[in-house]
Structures are given as C-alpha cells and as structure tokens.
Amino acid sequence: MFQYFIRRILLMIPTFIACTIVVFLIIEVTPGGPFDQAIMSAQQQQQVSEAGGSGGGDKGGQQIPEEAKEALKKYFNLDKPLHLRYLYWFGNVMTGDFGESYKYSEPAITVISSRFPVSIYFGVIGFVLGYAVCIPLGLYKAIKHNSVFDISSSLLVFIGYAIPGFAFGALLLAIFGRQLGWFPIGGFRSEGWEYLGTWDKIVDQLHHTVLPIICYMIGSFATLTVIMKNSLMENLGQDYVRTAFAKGLTERRVIFIHALRNSLIPIVTGLGHAFGLLLAGSLLIEKTFGIPGIGMLQYETVLNRDYTVIMALTVIGVTIQLTGNIFSDLLYATVDPRIRFR
16 A cells, blocks of 8 residues: 555646646736736836827827847746746746735745735634534435435435535625524625734624625535535445344444444545635635635636736646545555555
8 A cells, every 4th residue: 555655746737737747838818918918018008108299199109129028028928938827837836936926015925925824724623513513414314314304404405406506605795694694694704803902803703704604615515515415325225234233233333333434435535625626716706705725815816817826826737736635545545454465
C-alpha cells in the first residue's frame, strides 16, 4: 500500500502540470486581458488629454506609440513565446512567487490569504455540522425504515435537495433579514466589529453565521443522509449481520459495531472532495450574502481579468483537490481493513 501512495503522489506532478497548462492556455487566448486593458486605458487617457488641450480633439485619438506597446508587452511578459511564458511562470511558482495582482497591486498570495480565513470558517463549520447531522439522521432513518419519522424526514430531505443553496439563502434573507430583522442581510461581520467587546463580537459573528451555514449545509444534507441510510440498510441485509444476530448479539452492538463501520465507507470516499470544497468557498452563497471569501474572490478576479490571482487560485485549488483525493484513499483503507491498494 505504501508503494501505491508513492505512485499517487508522483502522479500528482503531471496532473498538476496538465491542469495549470490548460488554464494558462485559456487565459492566453482570451481577449481583453491586462495588456489589452492597459492599451485601452492609455488610449482613453490620451483622448482626454487631447480633448482638454484642443477643445475637442480627434474623437478617435492617436495610436499608442510602438515603443510604449513593446514596453507593455515586456512588462506583461508577452515578448516571449507561449511555452517560455509558461515555463517562466512555473519557475516563479516553484519559488513561491505567484506574481502581483493587477487590480490590488499586491502579491497574489497576499490577496488570497486575506480571503482564506473567511471561507475556511464557513466551510469547516458547515462540513462538521453537515456530517454531525446527516450521519445520525441517516442511521436513524435506516433503523426506522418506512416509519412515520422516516417518511416525514424524507420529505424534508428531498425538498432540501431540490432547493439550491443560494436560492434558499435569498429566501432566508428576505424573511429573516428584511421582514423580521432577526439577522443581518449580508456581510461577514458588522462595521466596527473590532471595537466591540468580546461577548458582542461573538454574538455579532453568530448573527452573520447562522443563515449562510444553513445554506452551506443544505447542499450536502440530502445527499449524505440518503447515502448513509441506503448504505446501512444494505449492510443490515448482509450475511455477517444475520450471523451476528444468530450469535445472540444485541441489536445495538450489531448496528454500531459491525454494520456502521462498513456503512461509512461511501461517506468516507467523498471526504477528499468535500475537503477541497470547504476550502474553496461557494461563489453563489458568498455572492448572495456578500461574504468576502475565496468564492467571491474568484468571481471578482474573472470579471477584472486579474490573471495572476486566477493562476494562483488554480495552483492552490488543484493542490488541495489532489491532496484531498489521496486523503480519501487513506481514510478508505483505515475504515475498511479489507482494502489494500496495490
């Protein structure tokens, strides 16, 4: 199994390179990048200057001198062939240099690191609460299959599955934010939060957390609950469970000691993907609630064509996802001793 994980780790290298090459090529062929924006900005400034100096000036303005264009190309590293530009960028990334954000005029990694704590805060809480609620709920639904509780809770589960998290968030904001005024209508913290007392900080943070967390949970709530229920019901019908009952073991021991562990395997296999999502943030939910997290940053960087930040986010996202997949395999082998990767 050790050799398997070594191969998986080595396989991360070409996978990482392939993903970054694809994103890099898309960025390079997409018009309207930082170079084009710089040219347009210079032309607009030139037109304004000519209009102010001549009382109107030529409406089309003059062309940017070739020397200025060449200087801009050199600044944006466009004076080199495409493959050399990628190698230059890749070499800088390997040294920890992700470049400088065109919009914020700060290192790209600084811009990202300032948003990470927000997404991690909501992601971790939603992740923990989601599993803490869904696993016991799915377990109890399997035990009480076809009961009133199972049928009524299934109705709620599938309603939650049908409603997108961001749409449910808009509904919660309209009811509990605007109409009732119980929660703020957006943001991560209130203005002037740093000047509040300790208890007031906690209360304010909780007020800004409740509604987004509900939306974070609703996305995986139905899926995890159904997977847990179906997996446990399948294991309860296996021969080893019937054998355990035949030996005189109690129902509680059979379910929680024997069947539950095997039933957790489908849940564990998705942990790596969930781990990547909780760090990546949710664009639509963060946009709905005005949360300045990684999801919102991705949205802003695409709109502003801030390519250095986009590439930095790509590097971090791919690394997290690949690491999360290996982490899932480790948990898979831990939960089920029969699993031996070769």
